[in-house]
Amino acid sequence: MSEIPDLECRAISKNFDDFKAVKDVSFSVPQGTFFSILGPSGCGKTTLLRMIAGFQKPTSGDLLIKGKSVLDVPPNKRPVSMVFQHLALFPMMNIGANVGFGLRQRDVNKTDIKKLVERVLDRVGLGGVADRPVSSLSGGQKQRVAIARCMVLEPDVLLLDEPLGALDLKLREHMKIELKQLQSEFNTTFVYITHDQSEALVMSDQIAVMNHGVFEQTGTAKELYYEPSTAFVAGFVGEANRFAATVDQRDGVGLQMATDQGQILRGIDASGGLTQGEKVDVFVRPEAVRLSRKASDMAGMGNAGQGTVESVLFNGANSQLILRDQTTGAEMSVALPQTGEFRDLTRGDVVHFGWEPKQTRVYSAIRGM
Template sequence: MSFDLECRNLTKRFGGTTAVDDVSFDVPSGSFFSILGPSGCGKTTIMRMIAGFLEPSSGDILIRGKSVLDVSPNKRPVNMVFQHLALFPMMNIAENIGYGLRRQGMAKAQIAVKVDEALDRIGLPGIGTRKIDELSGGQKQRVAIARCMVLEPDVLLLDEPLGALDLKLRERMKVELKALQAAFDTTFVYITHDQSEALVMSDTIAVMNEGRFEQMGSGRDLYYRPASAFVAGFVGDSNRWAGRVERAEGNVMQVRTESGLSMRASAHDRAMGVGDAAQIFVRPEAIRISTAADDLAHFDNHLSGRVTNLLFNGAASRIVVAADAEEIEVNLPQSGEFAALSEGDAVHIGWAGDQGNCFAAGSAP
């Protein structure tokens, strides 16, 4: 496998603060790689080092096998799309896309050919003479990417480029960005704090926390097999309980929560034992709901309670169930029986032990 980008033991310190702490990763050629994490975790610092705007305190950055540490930003085979796009309002679309080519001294006729090709690839043929302020937010996004891609970078860096868009347009642009990446067959390195953006678009995601990568893998890996309490709490939504292990059976832990519930979950640290502080995470969609207790008796974990809140969001609606001093979020099934639930109704909930993730107590978002 060939790699367009390799970062080796990358570290960046600002005075006594370590923003990026000995991070190493490889990005395969032609892939969509995302760095996902909360504000201040170090993801933008990594991108700025790759682009050449910051110099690492230590470590190395290789693009197509060659170190770029001594290469100035304008000479690196990378380009960058910023959150606010930085399109030139005084230029039309074709002039914006061809700006970098003009700076390189390319002939006008050749620029025109390349601009037309780029407009075709972003799905906006024949609109080169239009002004930037005549475009929608999504069209501006595509023009900003085309302006970078006509320069044929080895790696395109994207710094939270969907952050300024409204919710509906952001949802559509997730799909369009992935399609554009495939159309240009260029390696994308994308940073975001939005887990949905990363999960929808990425081939590989690195979850970052306090200057380090907590876990790197596919969206499915991160969602269904989180490697740490931080990843379990940050990627997707989860019910979370703190407690202590009261029984350990291989990779299954029986945990007594602080409110007195006893729960079984899959352990991610075989060194955990009886008496250890633990955290359990269970996703709302893993929990089954019924109006009859017998329907759920076969589950490792089953509780009775009452509906305290209805969180209507169409197909993504949830209910909150109060059970033994705990409030538990459960995805609301779309069948007519459950659509008629209302606050105060008695219900039963249950889930399998292997649907819960148990970690040693520690920091989580």
Template sequence: MTTVNDLDCINLTKRFAETLAVDDVTFSVPRGSFFSILGPSGCGKTTIMRMIAGFLDPTSGDIQIKGHSVLETPPNRRPVNMVFQHLALFPMMNIEENIGYGLRRQGLKKREIEAKVGDALERIGLPGIGKRQVDQLSGGQKQRVAIARCMVLEPDVLLLDEPLGALDLKLREHMKVELKSLQAAFDTTFVYITHDQSEALVMSDQVAVMNAGRFEQLDTASNLYYAPKTPFVAGFVGDSNRWEGLVESVDGRAISVRTSTGLSLRGVSQVPLAKGDMAQIFLRPEAIRIARAAAGVAGQDNSAVGTVENVLFNGANSRVLLAVPTGGTIDVALPQSGEFADLSRGNTLHIGWGAAQSLCFGVA
């Protein structure tokens, strides 16, 4: 039996005059999944979403929902709905009226609208607030009402265009969990675009990292973080130390690189490299072992000694910046044990890490 996806974008391309905004992008979103497109501003992610919604026509390619092309279907007749960054709730309407607006436009009877709105309020965890005005809600409550207003129309696909961008940091963190729960409660396919990697990684079943109109990698959050396939993904997803240097030796995928600052590093090549090639190396701060004496990092493939340049305290995500004579500044994650809580500028530390943690790519 053939499985039909909720959304298929096939060789999707969009050109604005001389600008190629979306370049031959193909992807599928299975039913009931949370799919995110992650990328910097101007990479083309919003253009893809606007084509799916029907606000833009593709230059070429096809968009299919449940196996049927929607290219000739106007936006108001496509089985999709969209939540924008600015939620656009109607201030002159109460919550029930806001959520039921689309249902009234469809001509449903009052009793049926009331039942659907009541069910939606239960699902978003806000029963009994239907008579309140929009300005009586918190930012998170408004977010949930905006989603409910879309979901009562029972779209096959819900499009979310950076919906958390206008919220403060604390509320954004809370709404990441809320959105994932809402998606499960409504059992609807979510297609989410964002430039915030933490939003995409926390919530998504699959994430497409986009750059300059193309997908660099479409994968699980875990694979994007631990097994990036391109230098762009390695540098964009998560934090990394990065060096460039000359490949001095190659043994299968194991390579040695001499950086431009004179640091000798052993790593693992993610692409074919040969002696004499220029390489770039990415290393996660949390992959580095830290010690007060050389014995604490003995046996590591790579090691260095440095001077504390700065300590960046951020609870469990605290970092220390080490000035290494032959390697510039290295960003190192501090252990959560608190044993380095007394670090201060000028302290000497030893660091080490395995070759497998040094991900090596070629330099274009």
């Protein structure tokens, strides 16, 4: 018999008058999973999280925690806790009082509260600070206090509503690693919503990409990055060059296309069933494109061209070139190899570029994406 998931949503929908914010979303989250819902602002992810928490009631569908429906269970009675973006710590209380707040609401006796608070603070790396004021903490420490306040209640599911959004870049990068470590330490199911793909890719066991109220694709970070099933996922997860094109001919899953700017490309039918004459969206990752100072190095590549360097975007290991195709005028982003071979490239230099057809993913066109 399969294990009952910690969280299951069955055809959940939420309408606000004529607007459908969430449309028949179904998914399940096994125990101990870090599950992220990734999508742009307005896609419905916060509404979905608020329904799981009990702050909003679904228009239709069912929500189950540990196999039991919680549709009629009020928020304070559900076995879930929630970490908000702005943390909502109480500045007039010390750290211990903040962490123990929920326990006091449940009428746990003071002796047990003290023990439980000390134990959970130790587990988040803040042992011995219960008597300190919240104002004495750094941003990352406050984040851990907010998590400790939830985890002391031993929820079946911890909901996290873009909790890193208010942090500076360096601290956010650090907290991504720390959050994943805390989730592993507690072995609690985390449901995390974010519009930041880096957060989702780094931390998650499973990611659902949400758009216009539906899940476009659910999978591991590698599956979403290397095998996006829709044009939206290909364009939203990771960096990609996108071309609007028309299918000229096909050979099995292989396609030859003409872009709107006249470039001939060869790639793979990622959505299946694309036909001659069909409008398509073509995606190529910047790191899939090879550079050379010699045209002969691009022989047999399948897709090749000559470009002028428009700009060099130096960002250490993530540096990129912006190239202008000399034939079509199309602009392309290309990951700069870290061999040092091209470190002297500057605006106006000419280079040859190319990539293999298997690195080109093609989907039925979504105009206005």
